[in-house]
Amino acid sequence: MHTAIMVKTYPAEINMDRDQLVKCIDACFDCAQACTACADSCLSEQMVTDLRKCIRTNLDCADVCEATTHVLSRHTGYDANISRAVLEACVQACKSCADECENHAAMKHCQVCAEACRGCEQACRQTLAGMAA
Amino acid sequence: MHTAIMVKTYPAEINMDRDQLVKCIDACFDCAQACTACADSCLSEQMVTDLRKCIRTNLDCADVCEATTHVLSRHTGYDANISRAVLEACVQACKSCADECENHAAMKHCQVCAEACRGCEQACRQTLAGMAA
Amino acid sequence: MHTAIMVKTYPAEINMDRDQLVKCIDACFDCAQACTACADSCLSEQMVTDLRKCIRTNLDCADVCEATTHVLSRHTGYDANISRAVLEACVQACKSCADECENHAAMKHCQVCAEACRGCEQACRQTLAGMAA
C-alpha cells in the first residue's frame, strides 16, 4: 500500500496524527476486503441458510469501512463532525460483524474476517480517541 | 426508481415502516448523486480555490449517503445498531454539506445540492425516529 | 431525483447530450438499488442455495452501475476513453444480471430487477451510441 507516502506528501496541514491515520486507513481497506470476501465465502458454504445474517452484516460492514476510509483519506476542508460520526458508525459495524463472524469461527474465513473487523474496530476507536485529545 | 416495488416484494418481514424506508432510500441516492455532481460543478467554477471545502464535503457526503442507502436496502439479518449508527452518520454528513453549500447558494448547483442534502437529512431523521418508536 | 437540474446547472460544456445523460445516470442508480435489494431478497428466500449465482451477479452489477453513474455525473476534464470503457462494462454487467434474474422471474423481485437491468443496459448502449456519433 502507498498509504503512508500519500499521507506524507499531502501538501498542507493534517488535523490528526499521521501515523495513526495511515494505520486506520489501511485497517478500513483491509476490513472492507475481508468482509467482501467473507460474504462470498459464506455464500458458497453448504450451510448458507445458517449464514444469512453473516452475509448481510459482512456487506454492511464493507460499505461502512469503505466510506470511512475515503473520509479519512481526505484532509482538505476538514470537518471533525463528519469524521467522528463516520468513525463511530465504523466502530459499530465492525463490532457487529466481528461478533457475528465469531459465532462460527470454525469456518476459517469467518475467523480471519473477525480478526480484520476487530483490527479495524480498534484502529477506529484509537483514531476517535486521538481526535478527542 | 424501482425502490418501492423492490421493498414491496421483499419475501420476509421488514422491521421498519416500508413507506418511510422507500422515501429514505431514494433520498440517500438522490443526495449521493447531487453531491457527486456538485463536487464536479464546483471543480469547474472559476473560483474553485474558494470551493475546496465544499468539494471535499460533497465527496464525503456522497460516500456516506451511498453506504446508508445500501444498508437500508437490506432487511435480512437486521441489526438495529448498524442501521442507527449509519443513519446518524448520514444525518451529520448531510447537515454539514447542506450548511456548506448554503454558504454559496448563489451558485445554482450548490443551492440544489443543499436542497437534496436537507431532504436526505430529514428523511434519515424520520427513519431514526421511527426506529426509536 | 435532482439529476436533471444538476446536469442543467453544470457551469461549463458537457460533451454528451444532456437529456440522454440524465436518463443514463438515473438508470444506473435505479439498477444499483434494484440489484442491492434483489441480492438481499434472494438471500431471504427459502431456496437460497439455488440463488447463489443470482446474488453474486446482483452484487457485481450494483458495483459496476455505481461506478458508472459516478463517472457519468462528472464532466470536468472529460476523458472519452474512461467513459466508454466503463459504459461497456456496465452493459455487460447489466446484461449478465438480467439474463440471470430472468431465469427465475417467478420470484417477483428477480422479475423487477431484470427490468431495471434491461433498462440500464439499454440506457448505457444509447449513451455509447451517442458518443460514437
Add this chain to the structure above:
Amino acid sequence: MHTAIMVKTYPAEINMDRDQLVKCIDACFDCAQACTACADSCLSEQMVTDLRKCIRTNLDCADVCEATTHVLSRHTGYDANISRAVLEACVQACKSCADECENHAAMKHCQVCAEACRGCEQACRQTLAGMAA
C-alpha cells in the same frame, strides 16, 4: 492485508490463479486509496486550477478500481464476461490516470499515484492474460 488468507480459505473452486488474484485485488485497493488521496492533495495545491482534470480522473479511477476489486473478491457463480469487462475498464482508467499524473510528477503525490496506477494497470493486464489462457 488479509487478502491472501481470505482467498486461500474460500471453500470452493476459483477459476483464476490464486496468487495472481491476490496481487490484483491488493493492487486495485492500493490504487483506489492513492487516487482518493491524490484527488484531495491536488485540491489543496495552490495551482488547483491547473489540476482539475487530474482530480476528476483520480476520482473516476478510484471508483473503477473499487468496483474491480469487489468483483475480483467474489468467486461464487463466476461470470468471465463480467470480470473481463470490468478488468478492461480498470486497465483504461488506470492508464488514463497514470498518464495524467505523470504530466505533473514534480508534485510528489502525483508521482506516487502514477506508480500505484501503473502497478494496478499491469496487475489487471496480467489477470486478463491469465483468463484468456
